[in-house]
Amino acid sequence: MGPISDLTDTYSFNCYFRQMWTDARLKFNGTRSKQSLSLSMAMLDKIWKPDTYFWNGARSYTHTMTTSNRLVRLHPDGTVLFSRKCAMSMRRYPLDRQV
Secondary structure, eight states, X not given: OOOEETXXXXXXXXXXXXXXXXXXXGOOOOOSSOSSEEOOHHXXXXXXXXXXXXXXXXXEEEOOOSSOOEEEEEOTTSEEEEEEEEEEEESSTTSOOOO
């Protein structure tokens, strides 16, 4: 959790944002040695992803490094785990609502 400003009613924080969803089109036959697959960022660009946003957020951005800070795993039933680091600055503290 970052600084809280009573003067401007704002605060900021860093978080790891994770989403999971199931897409039946991505099902595959898993093996005992490997029950999930790690997907490359190129593959992530080719599959459907939810359009997620933070309601009432003043500013947010994804953490950038020399390499992409994202993790994508695909399970045999078509479940996708997507994780990334993002920093956020929220408005209207403490009245924000996160969806």
